[in-house]
Amino acid sequence: MIVKKGIDVCFSPALYDKFHNKESIVVIVDILRATSAICTAFMNGVKTIIPVETLEEAKKYKSKGYLVAAERDGIIKSFADFGNSPFNFTKEKVAGKVIVYSTTNGTRSIHMAKKSCKIVIGSYLNIDALSDCLVNENHNIVILCAGWKDKFNLEDTLFAGCLADKLLHSGHFETICDSTYAAMDLWSVAKNDLMGYIEKTAQRNRLKKNNLDDVIDFCHRTNLSDIVPVWHKNRLIRLVN
Amino acid sequence: MIVKKGIDVCFSPALYDKFHNKESIVVIVDILRATSAICTAFMNGVKTIIPVETLEEAKKYKSKGYLVAAERDGIIKSFADFGNSPFNFTKEKVAGKVIVYSTTNGTRSIHMAKKSCKIVIGSYLNIDALSDCLVNENHNIVILCAGWKDKFNLEDTLFAGCLADKLLHSGHFETICDSTYAAMDLWSVAKNDLMGYIEKTAQRNRLKKNNLDDVIDFCHRTNLSDIVPVWHKNRLIRLVN
Numbered sequence: 001m002i003v004k005k006g007i008d009v010c011f012s013p014a015l016y017d018k019f020h021n022k023e024s025i026v027v028i029v030d031i032l033r034a035t036s037a038i039c040t041a042f043m044n045g046v047k048t049i050i051p052v053e054t055l056e057e058a059k060k061y062k063s064k065g066y067l068v069a070a071e072r073d074g075i076i077k078s079f080a081d082f083g084n085s086p087f088n089f090t091k092e093k094v095a096g097k098v099i100v101y102s103t104t105n106g107t108r109s110i111h112m113a114k115k116s117c118k119i120v121i122g123s124y125l126n127i128d129a130l131s132d133c134l135v136n137e138n139h140n141i142v143i144l145c146a147g148w149k150d151k152f153n154l155e156d157t158l159f160a161g162c163l164a165d166k167l168l169h170s171g172h173f174e175t176i177c178d179s180t181y182a183a184m185d186l187w188s189v190a191k192n193d194l195m196g197y198i199e200k201t202a203q204r205n206r207l208k209k210n211n212l213d214d215v216i217d218f219c220h221r222t223n224l225s226d227i228v229p230v231w232h233k234n235r236l237i238r239l240v241n
Numbered sequence: 242m243i244v245k246k247g248i249d250v251c252f253s254p255a256l257y258d259k260f261h262n263k264e265s266i267v268v269i270v271d272i273l274r275a276t277s278a279i280c281t282a283f284m285n286g287v288k289t290i291i292p293v294e295t296l297e298e299a300k301k302y303k304s305k306g307y308l309v310a311a312e313r314d315g316i317i318k319s320f321a322d323f324g325n326s327p328f329n330f331t332k333e334k335v336a337g338k339v340i341v342y343s344t345t346n347g348t349r350s351i352h353m354a355k356k357s358c359k360i361v362i363g364s365y366l367n368i369d370a371l372s373d374c375l376v377n378e379n380h381n382i383v384i385l386c387a388g389w390k391d392k393f394n395l396e397d398t399l400f401a402g403c404l405a406d407k408l409l410h411s412g413h414f415e416t417i418c419d420s421t422y423a424a425m426d427l428w429s430v431a432k433n434d435l436m437g438y439i440e441k442t443a444q445r446n447r448l449k450k451n452n453l454d455d456v457i458d459f460c461h462r463t464n465l466s467d468i469v470p471v472w473h474k475n476r477l478i479r480l481v482n
Contacts, residue, residue, distance in 0.1 A: 011393055015255055018392050151259050152252055154419045178395045178443050185430050186423055202419050 026113035030146035034106025036219040040086035043225035045095035051107040105146035119231035161187030267354035271387035275347025281327035284466035286336030292348035346387040360472035402428025
């Protein structure tokens with residue numbers, strides 16, 4: 001008999017303390033754009049990403065000669081080498097490099113989950129590799145949506161629903177979590193016209209306003225990468241099974 | 242030209258500080274069971290309800306001779322006259338009376354919203370009267386879901402979606418809030434078989450475990466009452482337009 005593992009979806013970093021369990025694996029989700037950018041960087045050969053919470057930390061690393069990606073509210077900070085668009089993290093720029101990274105929502109969520117058993121980075125770009133990795137682990141899962149400044153957002157929730165759906169279909173998981181059911185039902189509403197659904201999200205409109213919405217389609221493409229970035233000794237590295 | 246008013250849905254009391262605005266009207270929602278019970282009490286002629294946050298306060302009122310309704314985790318407290326089931330608040334028991342009330346999630350949410358422009362109590366039992374009242378007011382709306390111990394729950398979210406849908410259809414409201422879209426989409430998934438959908442919620446299972454699920458059907462009946470309970474001088478009274 002398979003002992004099924006649990007799935008919880010946490011809709012906001014501000015609710016994470018209700019879900020924290022040091023035995024759970026936490027999947028960090030910030031589809032537009034931090035976790036999609038991180039997965040792109042690994043796909044393009046980055047060696048390590050050091051997520052930092054504050055711009056002050058990011059600046060300190062910059063002064064020591066590190067490559068730094070930093071944005072707030074979608075806009076690249078003037079001292080940084082690049083911002084938060086996955087298109088910045090090209091092979092030419094990142095292969096073999098160490099990058100320091102600070103974003104509005106995503107990197108903060110990573111730091112919140114530090115006391116869990118493992119932190120992995122989720123996006124559509126690596127969703128099947130991620131799902132396989134979670135199936136093979138013997139732990140409950142918390143899918144932590146980075147949201148927008150502690151508010152619920154649709155794009156992270158849809159991804160959570162898509163991933164939860166895959167995990168439940170594997171036969172290795174179960175859930176009694178209302179947020180997980182909600183995420184899966186929203187995914188079922190949106191999945192047949194995902195780009196049409198995303199039109200109404202607040203983040204799509206924020207990005208459009210700043211001419212940064214060119215990445216939305218890319219951030220919803222599946223399985224361009226089979227790499228699962230994982231937190232290890234205060235940085236993100238490629239998971240080696 | 243109608244200047245449209247905004248609608249936000251807040252999925253948890255723990256997120257309320259992101260939505261608080263002293264110019265907004267807050268609709269408190271705790272379908273299973275606090276706000277359904279409050280609406281039932283007013284329907285049956287209660288004069289006033291005094292919501293209190295702590296059991297200590299409730300006990301003090303009891304010692305002064307007040308009728309007290311108090312529960313935690315669904316179970317009536319031994320010192321109280323009754324618990325949180327709408328079926329407790331019969332005409333015989335409550336008509337003309339003042340009741341002190343303390344529950345796990347609902348009364349706390351009422352107290353959190355005290356600094357808003359107005360607090361009203363929402364349930365399916367009074368949904369059309371509530372919607373009419375909100376259409377006639379010149380304020381933005383925050384629908385505050387009481388949730389379960391600061392976690393998201395489905396039953397409050399479905400009601401929020403149903404109410405938001407009605408308000409948007411009135412032509413007097415608009416929204417740019419992802420939680421509001423999510424609540425409306427979940428409502429659209431659930432509405433044709435609401436009792437079937439509610440089967441999977443955590444609260445339905447909690448109530449069933451304690452043989453308290455007899456109220457679920459009643460709490461989803463619409464428009465048994467045309468009374469909107471409103472916060473006024475630290476108590477709930479019947480709104481007089």
